[in-house]
Amino acid sequence: MTELKNDTFLRALLRQPVDYTPIWIMRQAGRYLPEYRATREKAGDFMTLCTTPELACEVTLQPLERFDLDAAILFSDILTVPDAMGLGLYFSEGEGPRFKTPVRTEKQIHDLIIPEPEDQLKYVMDAVRLIRRELHGRVPLIGFAGSPWTLATYMVEGSGSKTFSLSKTLLLQEPKLAHELLGKISTAVAAYLNAQVAAGAQALMIFDTWGGNLSPHLYREFSLRYMREIVQQLKREHEGRRVPVILFTKGGGQYLSDMADTGCDALGLDWTFDIAQARKQVGQRVALQGNMDPSTLCASPDVIRSEAARVLQSFGSGSGHVFNLGHGITPDINPDHVKVLVDTVHQLSKPYHAKK
Amino acid sequence: MTELKNDTFLRALLRQPVDYTPIWIMRQAGRYLPEYRATREKAGDFMTLCTTPELACEVTLQPLERFDLDAAILFSDILTVPDAMGLGLYFSEGEGPRFKTPVRTEKQIHDLIIPEPEDQLKYVMDAVRLIRRELHGRVPLIGFAGSPWTLATYMVEGSGSKTFSLSKTLLLQEPKLAHELLGKISTAVAAYLNAQVAAGAQALMIFDTWGGNLSPHLYREFSLRYMREIVQQLKREHEGRRVPVILFTKGGGQYLSDMADTGCDALGLDWTFDIAQARKQVGQRVALQGNMDPSTLCASPDVIRSEAARVLQSFGSGSGHVFNLGHGITPDINPDHVKVLVDTVHQLSKPYHAKK
Numbered sequence: 001m002t003e004l005k006n007d008t009f010l011r012a013l014l015r016q017p018v019d020y021t022p023i024w025i026m027r028q029a030g031r032y033l034p035e036y037r038a039t040r041e042k043a044g045d046f047m048t049l050c051t052t053p054e055l056a057c058e059v060t061l062q063p064l065e066r067f068d069l070d071a072a073i074l075f076s077d078i079l080t081v082p083d084a085m086g087l088g089l090y091f092s093e094g095e096g097p098r099f100k101t102p103v104r105t106e107k108q109i110h111d112l113i114i115p116e117p118e119d120q121l122k123y124v125m126d127a128v129r130l131i132r133r134e135l136h137g138r139v140p141l142i143g144f145a146g147s148p149w150t151l152a153t154y155m156v157e158g159s160g161s162k163t164f165s166l167s168k169t170l171l172l173q174e175p176k177l178a179h180e181l182l183g184k185i186s187t188a189v190a191a192y193l194n195a196q197v198a199a200g201a202q203a204l205m206i207f208d209t210w211g212g213n214l215s216p217h218l219y220r221e222f223s224l225r226y227m228r229e230i231v232q233q234l235k236r237e238h239e240g241r242r243v244p245v246i247l248f249t250k251g252g253g254q255y256l257s258d259m260a261d262t263g264c265d266a267l268g269l270d271w272t273f274d275i276a277q278a279r280k281q282v283g284q285r286v287a288l289q290g291n292m293d294p295s296t297l298c299a300s301p302d303v304i305r306s307e308a309a310r311v312l313q314s315f316g317s318g319s320g321h322v323f324n325l326g327h328g329i330t331p332d333i334n335p336d337h338v339k340v341l342v343d344t345v346h347q348l349s350k351p352y353h354a355k356k
Numbered sequence: 357m358t359e360l361k362n363d364t365f366l367r368a369l370l371r372q373p374v375d376y377t378p379i380w381i382m383r384q385a386g387r388y389l390p391e392y393r394a395t396r397e398k399a400g401d402f403m404t405l406c407t408t409p410e411l412a413c414e415v416t417l418q419p420l421e422r423f424d425l426d427a428a429i430l431f432s433d434i435l436t437v438p439d440a441m442g443l444g445l446y447f448s449e450g451e452g453p454r455f456k457t458p459v460r461t462e463k464q465i466h467d468l469i470i471p472e473p474e475d476q477l478k479y480v481m482d483a484v485r486l487i488r489r490e491l492h493g494r495v496p497l498i499g500f501a502g503s504p505w506t507l508a509t510y511m512v513e514g515s516g517s518k519t520f521s522l523s524k525t526l527l528l529q530e531p532k533l534a535h536e537l538l539g540k541i542s543t544a545v546a547a548y549l550n551a552q553v554a555a556g557a558q559a560l561m562i563f564d565t566w567g568g569n570l571s572p573h574l575y576r577e578f579s580l581r582y583m584r585e586i587v588q589q590l591k592r593e594h595e596g597r598r599v600p601v602i603l604f605t606k607g608g609g610q611y612l613s614d615m616a617d618t619g620c621d622a623l624g625l626d627w628t629f630d631i632a633q634a635r636k637q638v639g640q641r642v643a644l645q646g647n648m649d650p651s652t653l654c655a656s657p658d659v660i661r662s663e664a665a666r667v668l669q670s671f672g673s674g675s676g677h678v679f680n681l682g683h684g685i686t687p688d689i690n691p692d693h694v695k696v697l698v699d700t701v702h703q704l705s706k707p708y709h710a711k712k
Contacts, residue, residue: 163650163688165688166654168649168651169654172655172659173655173656212628215627215628215630216628216629216633217630217666251628253610254609254629271571272568272570272571273572274571274572274573277572293570294519295519295520295524295525296524298521298525299528299529303528303529307528330521332521
């Protein structure tokens with residue numbers, strides 16, 4: 001494999017010394033980029049973009065051409081796993097993701113298949129291999145998956161939801177069945193992430209978008225527990241390097257200490273929690289990734305610079321910080337503002353890493 | 357004025373001894389009730405329901421006929437205040453609330469009027485007076501308003517929002533102007549709440565639905581600060597009784613201690629924070645109101661009972677707890693399940709208030 005030219009991101013995740021704070025942006029390959037919209041149009045629909053390795057590779061690399069980012073992230077969707085488990089994912093214009101056969105009965109849960117990553121999800125592994133080749137070692141490639149609870153909400157509701165009535169009722173009403181479902185998803189996700197590593201992913205992230213919407217006792221029993229099980233099943237070394245794992249529960253500020261105890265290397269942090277406070281809570285256990293409000297990018301370059309400075313100062317000196325937004329970048333953002341952010345973080349972070 | 361027959365709710369808010377834990381339900385007069393839907397249809401549209409005191413009174417009293425609730429809450433909408441400030445509120449089917457003239461310029465902010473409650477908002481005060489009369493002292497009547505930040509998001513965006521790009525940009529880009537806007541809204545809200553008390557409201561609640569979506573430094577400067585200013589301007593005694601004030605920031609679990617220091621009497625708590633933990637943080641300063649996940653009401657009566665028992669046990673012994681959901685009840689709920697909840701809370705809470 002080609003030697004990695006910029007390993008700042010991986011080093012920061014492992015809290016090793018770096019020269020500056022690395023940055024990447026959640027959903028950096030996305031609709032805010034005109035070149036992404038062009039490829040998306042060429043593909044015809046979102047699923048074709050995900051399932052065609054050449055197109056997934058093309059959009060993965062697009063933001064790296066524009067910005068001095070310290071990591072690439074596989075272009076894909078967290079719902080590819082439930083799709084491969086037999087639910088039939090499709091995207092209806094304006095309504096977001098939907099499943100043809102949502103999981104509603106005991107029999108459906110029993111019958112769910114654990115997909116073979118190099119079979120039903122081979123298109124993802126092919127994309128990982130192609131992206132690694134095309135990156136030529138420029139920056140590391142992040143692989144990812146959804147958390148079992150987050151995937152379960154879509155699988156049970158059949159689409160996105162505001163209230164999660166059906167999926168929460170499953171937890172409360174049929175806890176044994178819920179555990180069976182979440183256990184199966186966890187097995188599928190662990191195999192999927194390990195296959196991404198084997199195919200070339202150099203860091204992994206687990207997105208728990210909806211864990212923060214649970215009551216604390218349910219979060220611990222039905223979301224955190226399965227993320228811990230996955231982390232424990234992951235292959236943590238590949239090509240002679242440690243493969244860091246990042247856990248991210250949106251709205252999970254109160255759970256950082258528990259999350260740090262799962263054995264992961266880093267925690268993603270949304271913008272509703274102070275990163276200085278977060279650092280105090282996790283201590284030396286894990287690195288932190290975050291946490292500027294994505295809406296900040298709507299403001300002027302001056303405001304973007306001062307808000308980036310605020311986040312850097314809040315984290316303070318030393319390694320263990322990967323700069324990011326607290327959630328995905330939105331389609332309304334001017335790409336020039338992203339450039340301002342990336343360059344500002346690189347420039348302003350150097351003093352925080354100066355050797356004493 | 358008629359003597360109050362059931363003051364358990366008011367006593368619990370002031371942490372005075374009670375025989376059982378009182379309960380009311382956010383949005384208890386709402387679409388889950390067939391009789392509400394009938395009145396709503398009779399009214400024609402939502403604004404007519406809000407602006408016709410007889411209809412507002414009718415729907416306010418409906419849930420009290422069905423359930424043994426310990427408080428009534430004025431049927432109204434938080435956006436009546438910005439409407440009276442000149443923005444022109446209307447509801448478009450399926451799209452929620454909208455303003456004809458959203459606040460986008462400095463001049464518009466300068467020109468905003470502070471409504472005279474007994475003039476532009478007289479229909480609300482008439483409703484309060486009528487409801488008080490029709491309640492015949494059965495239970496106390498809660499008045500309410502939106503928090504300045506929450507109202508500002510609708511006023512600036514012109515409608516509901518997922519990202520709050522425009523309103524957050526105002527805070528970051530034009531903080532002085534944002535303070536002017538929030539100061540004006542605070543003045544309007546304080547006058548509005550005081551007028552509700554004069555008209556007969558016996559407790560007040562401030563809904564900060566969107567405060568939890570801000571970064572902590574912005575929450576403190578632009579949301580909490582103005583709720584504190586309002587609390588300090590409120591008339592706290594009427595008809596020889598203290599008028600308790602409840603603050604509620606959805607997703608504000610990390611701010612409870614700061615909120616308790618505003619001088620309010622109680623804090624609303626959503627379901628994503630443990631109420632035992634919350635009680636530890638606020639100590640003897642304030643009472644707590646909450647915090648069952650509204651989705652729990654989708655489950656079976658047995659599950660509803662065990663989840664209610666869990667919340668009661670989590671709060672523990674002694675006064676200072678008003679049972680409620682962590683957010684408004686949703687239209688899909690079976691009213692019979694609400695009855696199960698109300699009766700369960702009354703029955704199971706007695707041991708927690710037994711005299712020693």
